[in-house]
Amino acid sequence: MDAFGDLLDGFGTALTPLSLLWAAIGVLLGTAIGVLPGIGPAMAVALLLPVTYGLDPTGAFIMFAGIYYGAMFGGSTTSILLNTPGESAAVVAAMEGHPMAKSGRGAQALAAAAIGHFTGGMIGTLLLVALAPAVADLAVGFGAPDYFAIMVLAFIAVTSVLGASRVRGLASLLIGLVIGLVGLDQMTGQQRLTFGSLQLADGIDVVIVAVGLFAIGEALWVAAHLRRTAAEAIPVGRPWLGRDDVRRTWKAWLRGPLIGFPFGAIPAGGAEIPTFLSYVTEKRLSKHRDDWGRGAIEGVAGPESAASAAGTLGSMLTLGLPTTAVAAVMLAAFQQYGLQPGPLLFEREPELVWGLIASLFVGMVLLLALNLPLAPLWAKLLRIPRQYLYAGILFFAAVGAYAVGGEVVDLVILLxxxxxxxxxxxxxxxxxxxxxxxILGPNAEQQLRRALQISDGSVSGLVNTPFAVAVYVIVALIVLWPLLRRVPVLRRRAG
Amino acid sequence: MTYRQVVAYVRLRTLLALLGAVVLVLAGPPLLTTGSGADTGTRIPGLRFMVPNTPGGGYDITARTAARDAEDAGLTHGIEVFNLPGAGGTVGLSRLVSEHGNGKLAMSMGLGVVGAARSNHSPKTLADTTPIARLTEEQDVVVVAKDSPYRTIGELIKAWREDPGKLPVGGGSSPGGPDHLAPMLMAQAAGIAPKQVNYIPFDGGGELLASILGSKVAFGVSGVGEYLDQIRSGELRLLAVTGTERVPGLDAPTLQEAGYNVDFTNWRGIVAPPGLSDTERGKLVRLFEELHDSPQWRESMRKNGWSDAFLTGEEFGRFLAEQDRRVVSVLKELGL
Incomplete structure (x- = not known):
């Protein structure tokens, strides 16, 4: 267990008072920034890049790790309380978290999310230490056909959670896909739905879409109904997780990393897909099906845990392969210091790398210590009368959208x-x-076309790997299951 | 409000104030110190660098390093660096051109912006700007996975010629960008019609890396700086470099040595808005001349692995025009 020995040395670096200070500052900054809708972890790290110029690399990266996880924790806070995801990986947290908050269980939802992030991050980082080289091989073995198969699975999984009406769910999905088409076609440079505007050439940022649909839409909706329904503040219930809550969530917390970690290793678009898959898994496995859509605590715990587990910078450290937006920014930061992440980084800068990994653990502990006591306090935000609360949301949503690109056009698009x-x-x-x-549309399109181009246009290029075939079999089973269930032989056996 | 509500409210407020204070303390000084350059000793008070891509990108690092080194060398202080990303740099370019006569603005850019302006059919091109200086250059490398069947550039190109469609090429830029131009020029030199090249764009060298390592693409083309480590550790096999000179420390021929007439380097430089007076233009050029001579800049170049490619004023303008022609001719052949 050589890696664990190195890790202990890493703790030696991460636990010096100065390193702890950087970690604490990073965690606070990250939380503060992550709470703002529109500014996710990647953005937070990028914005704070210049702040760290004066630091030595080790200190800077410890601070980045804090900012990163802080922003992740913070992102789900607004998602749950205000139905306003701070970043795209926190979108799922709103699904069950917000109904919980509305019914006075906001503090429990926040606690479930915080502990989820904690366990996910912890397990994910431990797996990183134990499996780093194997994981790197996994990442390299994956190609466009495999990614596309995963996207198809995600689409199918998502359509099964489309809510009460399938038709409406599909209509909504199509609206999203159309918005995703806007911008330059990555493969040929062709402009699509940009109406000649250069500002639209890069497409519409997911954050702007999420904040617009969730926060602005919600605010307008509430405003439209304020006069008819009394503007009562939402109640804030007991602040602690009950025994029943823990019984329902502990498995979800532990399952999250199993789904999330593999995704953190491969460049499949980051932490969003595992959150969707975790949500669907938890929904299927839940014994409390009736609660779903009205505030099922497992639906918060699982996805949040998966998101944090997906966010461990494994492939970037071992291969120089950025698998998430944050990792890409960190990669740039490494280069800023004249360090080249890659296969030799562990040998050349062991102190830095293991210090960074150890500080991921330290950051996680700090965040849990910060967020658990904070959960009931955050939940009290909801006591603000609604007209003021939503005015504030509109303000922060606009700030967040503007921060993405610094352009007035973004505000217009947001509205x-x-x-x-x-x-x-x-x-x-x-x-x-x-x-x-x-989120998924442009990603799936790119992988599909890349796969077809690699195979020189042959459709067999989509199913030429065992992994892709296996995923399609699962997809087929999911799709055909309602039909199979009607086959008498199977029914008898099931009965 | 009940007593408990008041307590909760006060605690929440203290907490938010605390968070706010932390943000101010940390983010405040860097924000405040930039932009205030009216003190004595400053050559161009209030100078701003525009970066036409996102924080952490190549032009961003160039601009921020140049700004920091210029300050450290005492050439000027308080250069504000800001990002205006979009459409491969075209959004920033349009903004720069619209700042007619503004002698306190400069934009970091490079070959990618030349290509993006053309492939986006931007009404504003680099011919509309005031060229200041070319700073650095970087060769592209042609790399394959360590278990690839191609051991030399000759073997690779022979197979490529036989069936271009079957040998997908990966590059870290979208069509019109540097990693797209390099393989197209290679194809031209090898007698392959650029239209037949099966080019697969990736979002930067990092994303491309996995596909090269896993042999999903037959070969990859990207900046030498991206893959130094992977080449040295033997994960990637370097077949050739695209410039006219070998890269010190790397055991690979240039394409010209291998018999293909390609001279390609990616470069980065600085342009300013149109309509500057001679004095204003001269001041900017002088600032970069002095920056180029400073030990700080030399150290930064060494640290980042950049090669010196200093060229100023008129000469840089002629170079820009020539690069633009080359981009246009390649894109035209591709019908883009």
Whole structure:
């Protein structure tokens, strides 16, 4: 267990008073920034890059690790309390978390999310230490056909959680896919739905879509109904997780990393897909099916745990392969210090790397210590009368959207998407499938076309790996299951 | 409000104030110190660098390093660096061109912006700007996985010629970008029609890496700096470099040595808005001349592995025009 010996040395680096200070500052900054809608972990790290110029590399990276996990914790806070995801990986947290908050269980939802992040991050980082080289091989073995198969699985999984009406869910998904089409076609440089505007050439940022549909749409919806329903503040219940809550969530916390960790190793678009898959898994396995959609605590715990486990910087450290947006920014930061992440980094800068990994653990502990006591306090935000609360949300949403690109056009787009979100609420379309469409659509398209191009246009290029075939078999089973269940032989056996 | 509510409210407020204070303390000084350059000794008070891509990208690192080194060398202080990303740098370019006569603005850019302006059919091109200086250059490398059947560049190109479609090429930039141009020029030199090249764009050298290592693409083309470590550790086999000179420390021929007439380097430089007076232009050029001579800049170049490619004013302008022609001719052949 050589790696664990190195890790102990790493703790030697991470536990010096100065390192602890950087970690604590990073954690606080990250939480503060992550709470703002629109600014996710990647953005937070990028924005704070210049702040660390004066630090030595070890200190800087310890601080980055803190900012990163802090922003992840913070992102789910607004998602749960205000139905306003701070970043795209926190979108799923709103699904069950927000109904919980509405019924006065906001503190429990926040605690479930915080502990989820903690266990996910812990297990994910431990796995990173134990499996780093094997994981690197896994990442290299994956290609476009495999990614596309995973995307198809994600789409199928998502359609099964489209809510009460399949048709409305699909309509919403299609709206998302169309928004995802806007921008330059990555493969050929062709402009699509940009109407000649250069500002639209890079597409519409997922964050703007999520904040627009969730936050602005919600605010407009509440505003439209304020006069009819009394503006009562939402109650805040007991602050602690009950025994029943823990019994329902502990398995979800532990299952999250199993789904999340493999995704952190491969460049499949980051932490969003594992959160969707975890949500669907927990829903299927739950004994409390009736609660889903009205605040099932497992639906918060699992995805959050998966998100943190997906976020361990494994492939970046071992291969120089950025698998998430944050890892890409960190990669740039490494280069800033004249360090080249890659196969030799562990040998050349062991102190830095193991210090960084150890500080991931330290950051996680700090965050849990910070967030558990904070959960009931955050939940009290909901006591603010609604008209003031939503005015504040509108303000922060606008700031967040502006921060993404620093352009007025983004605000206009945000408002338009907000109106779309309002319209969707008016006609009973769920907004989540639209956000998922924006996230998955462009990604799936790119992988599909890349796979086809690699095989020189032959369709067999989509099913030429065992992994892809296995995933398609699972997809087929999911799709055909309702039919198979009707086959008499199977029914008898099941009965 | 009940007593408990008041307590909770006060605690929440203290907490938020605390968080706010932390943000201010840490983020405040860097924000405040930039932009205030009216003190004595400053050559160009209030100079701003625009970066046409996101924080952490190549132009960003160039601009921020140049700004920091210029300050450290005492050439000027308080250079504000800001990002205006979009459409491969075209959004920033449009903004720069619209700042007619503004002698306190400069934009970091490179070959990628030349290509993006053309492939996006931007109404504004680099011909509309005031060229200041070319700073650095970097060769592209042609790499394959360590278990690839191609041992030399000759073997690779022979197979490529036989069936271009079957040998997908990966590059770290979208069509029109540097890693796209390099293989197209290679194809031209090898007698393959660029249209037949099966080019697969990736989002930067990092994303491309996995596909090269896993032999998903037949070979990859990207900046030499991206893969130094993987080449040295033997994970990637380097077949050739695209410039006219070998890269010190790397055992690979240039494409010209191998018999293919390609001279390709990716470069980065600085341009300013149009309509500057001669004095304003001269001041900017002088600032970069002095920066180029400073020990701080030399140290930064060494640390980042950049090669010196200093060229200023008129000469840089001619170079820009020539690069633009080359981009246009390649894109035209591809019908883009």
């Amino acid at each position: 338009i998407i907000g109106l779309v979100g309002f319209g969707m609420r008016r006609y009973g379309l769920p907004v989540l499938p639209a956000v998922i469409g924006v």
